[in-house]
Amino acid sequence: xxxxxxxxxxxxSERIKGKQRITEADLKEMQREIRLALLEADVNYQVVKxxxxxIKERCMxxxxxxxxxxxQQVVKIVHEELIKILGSDQAKLEFSPSGFTVIxxxxxxxxxxxxxxxxxxxxxxxxxxxxxxxxxxVHRPAAQEQLKVLxxxxxxxxxxxxxxxxxxxxxxxAIDRARYLLCDVLIVDTAGRMTVDPELMEELKRxxxxxxxxxxxxxxxxxxxxxxxxxxxxxxxxxxxxxYIMTKLDGDARGGAALSIRKVTGKPxxxxxxGEKISEFEAFHPDRMxxxxxxxxxxxxxxxxxxxxxxxxxxQEAYDKLRRNRFDLNDLMEQIxxxxxxxxLKEVLSFLPGAKQLKDVDIDDKLVDRQLALLxxxxxQERRNPKLLDxxxxxxxxxxxxxxxxxxxxxxxxxxxxxxxxKKFKRxxxxxxxxxxxxxxxxxxxx
Numbered sequence: 001x002x003x004x005x006x007x008x009x010x011x012x013s014e015r016i017k018g019k020q021r022i023t024e025a026d027l028k029e030m031q032r033e034i035r036l037a038l039l040e041a042d043v044n045y046q047v048v049k050x051x052x053x054x055i056k057e058r059c060m061x062x063x064x065x066x067x068x069x070x071x072q073q074v075v076k077i078v079h080e081e082l083i084k085i086l087g088s089d090q091a092k093l094e095f096s097p098s099g100f101t102v103i104x105x106x107x108x109x110x111x112x113x114x115x116x117x118x119x120x121x122x123x124x125x126x127x128x129x130x131x132x133x134x135x136x137x138v139h140r141p142a143a144q145e146q147l148k149v150l151x152x153x154x155x156x157x158x159x160x161x162x163x164x165x166x167x168x169x170x171x172x173x174a175i176d177r178a179r180y181l182l183c184d185v186l187i188v189d190t191a192g193r194m195t196v197d198p199e200l201m202e203e204l205k206r207x208x209x210x211x212x213x214x215x216x217x218x219x220x221x222x223x224x225x226x227x228x229x230x231x232x233x234x235x236x237x238x239x240x241x242x243x244y245i246m247t248k249l250d251g252d253a254r255g256g257a258a259l260s261i262r263k264v265t266g267k268p269x270x271x272x273x274x275g276e277k278i279s280e281f282e283a284f285h286p287d288r289m290x291x292x293x294x295x296x297x298x299x300x301x302x303x304x305x306x307x308x309x310x311x312x313x314x315x316q317e318a319y320d321k322l323r324r325n326r327f328d329l330n331d332l333m334e335q336i337x338x339x340x341x342x343x344x345l346k347e348v349l350s351f352l353p354g355a356k357q358l359k360d361v362d363i364d365d366k367l368v369d370r371q372l373a374l375l376x377x378x379x380x381q382e383r384r385n386p387k388l389l390d391x392x393x394x395x396x397x398x399x400x401x402x403x404x405x406x407x408x409x410x411x412x413x414x415x416x417x418x419x420x421x422x423k424k425f426k427r428x429x430x431x432x433x434x435x436x437x438x439x440x441x442x443x444x445x446x447x
Contacts, residue, residue, distance in 0.1 A: 008037035016074050027059050030074070042225040042256025047085060047263045054081050079290055085259055086286035091243055091268030093124075096214045101185045102175070104211065105245075106204060106235055107219035109192040112247040114143065116219050116273060117189040118150035119281035120245075123271070124185055125156070132157040132183040134174035136167040136207060137191040147189055154278050157181055167191065168206040175211060186211070196234040204239050217270065219245045220257065228257035232265050246284070247273040258289075329383035332415060333375040336368060373401035374411050386412060 012033050016026065031052050038048045058077045095101045103120070107113045114135070121131040133151045135158075137143035144160035151158035159177040161170045171188060178186040188211060193200045208216075218241045220228045228246075235241055246258050249272050262268055269284040375383065377400035382388050389397070394408045401407075 008033070008040075012037070022059070022074060024060075027056065027074075031056060034078070038256075038259070041259065044226060044229060044256070044260035044264055047260045050263070051081055051085060054084075075294070079294055082290040082293060083286050085263055086289055087262040087268045087284075088286060090283065090285050090287075091270050092283070093270055094215050094242065095129075095185075099184055100179070101214045102188065102211045103185065103215040103217060104188050104190065104204075104208065104213040105217055105219055106190055106239070106241065107192050108196070108221075108231060109140070109194055111192065111219045111221040112273060113192060113219045114146050114189050115150060115276075115278075116245055116247060116281075117147060117187050118154050118156065119273060119278055120187055120271065121151070121156045122154050122278050123281055123283075124187075129185045130157075130181075130183045131185040131187055132159060132174070132178040132181060133187050133189065134159045134170065134177075135189045136170045136174070137189060138165055138167050138170070139191045143189075143191070150278075157183060167203055168210045171207045171210045188213070196231065196238070201238045208239065216240060216242045217245050218243075219247060220261075222246050222249045222257055225256050226260065229260050229264050232261055232267070236265055236267065241267055243268050243270040245269070245271045245273065249274050327419065329375055329378065329386055329415060330380070332418075333372065333383065336372055336375070340368060340372075370401070370403060370407065371411055374398075374403065374408055377401040386415065 012030055016022070016030055034055070035048055035052050038051065039045070055077060058081070059074055093103070105113050105117055105120075114137075117133050117135075121133050124131045133147055133156055135144040135147040144162050148158055148160055157178075159170075159174045161173060164170050164173075167190070174186060174188065188207070190204060190207060191200065216239070218232060218235050220232060222228065224231075232241070232244065244261060244267065246269055249258065258269060258272075272282060272284050274280050274282060374397060377397045378389075382393065382397075389408075389412065391405075394405050398405045398408050
């Protein structure tokens with residue numbers, strides 16, 4: 001996400017951060033590099049101009065010039081101004097006080113609108129809502145069938161009527177169906193066009209009049225750059241939108257649209273699609289995104305990802321066993337399986353501060369699969385009591401997993417080191433434990 005921009009801004013921040021004295025020449029050089037980085041990322045020119053002017057004004061002020069660590073103050077200012085561009089506060093989805101919410105999804109063809117409808121449905125279900133998906137696309141062949149397939153995959157309620165030629169009629173039927181099924185959210189997937197045209201807008205106005213939407217969200221493809229801003233303005237002027245969902249932010253998108261759209265249109269990004277899977281969809285947090293762009297990591301999103309993927313009871317049980325020195329290879333296998341649910345290892349590590357240093361490191365995600373193969377090649381008794389693993393048993397396990405004995409030895413060594421580390425941790429004083437937490441940047445986490 002924003003890879004090129006992120007790399008450049010992180011590099012600029014790192015250089016300036018260590019300076020004990022900031023000169024006007026330093027600031028000019030930094031501004032020039034930031035301006036180029038943002039323009040290359042396809043950020044709107046006026047937004048770049050205002051961003052740089054705001055940075056210059058603040059950096060020339062007393063908060064930097066009289067600071068003991070001026071370099072760090074400059075990075076803090078860049079971070080804060082970046083958050084301001086992205087929208088300052090998180091804009092949450094709105095729900096009707098009546099108890100029945102209608103969310104309309106607009107967008108051009110190819111933006112991933114139908115997939116986004118399913119992703120949004122899964123997201124709302126996690127929030128305790130009961131959504132129903134409805135397709136009112138009467139133009140694109142098989143559009144309604146696509147929604148049906150995605151809804152079934154995600155185990156969501158849906159409504160389609162391919163025989164009805166009028167979109168507003170299907171919309172009215174969908175409301176009745178949603179109320180009949182006691183659903184509290186109706187997500188309406190509308191038709192798209194290759195370009196914004198009067199016929200499309202008239203149809204959307206008719207649907208709006210029937211369903212009276214609580215949220216009108218425009219789905220935008222991050223890959224199309226500044227054109228996304230023009231499309232957003234066109235939709236907003238014609239029918240009005242309450243916010244945006246940016247899709248394909250996991251691709252080679254330069255990210256300029258996401259950085260420009262709030263400033264140019266005044267409407268917030270509410271959700272983002274960060275992958276092809278139904279689960280790869282998340283709320284947009286301006287502060288967290290700014291931190292990711294500057295290479296500061298995003299530990300809060302990692303915690304949320306973990307809390308959604310991991311079984312809390314099993315994690316607590318494993319921790320208790322570690323404390324009591326009763327953590328065996330069965331527990332290790334369970335924890336590896338839990339960790340796999342969070343996604344590829346490189347993706348998980350990207351949320352951590354300093355992850356930029358790992359971007360050129362070849363992280364082998366198959367290592368986890370190989371470790372699981374070794375553990376599954378052991379008997380239940382061997383996993384409970386690793387001391388039974390003599391040379392002949394290790395050879396059998398290596399053959400069973402398609403690996404060599406050295407791989408078995410490495411796994412057992414890691415397990416032994418984990419036990420030793422836990423014993424040392426138990427012997428530490430509270431002050432030492434706090435110091436260790438600070439070393440890993442965990443002194444201000446919400447647990």
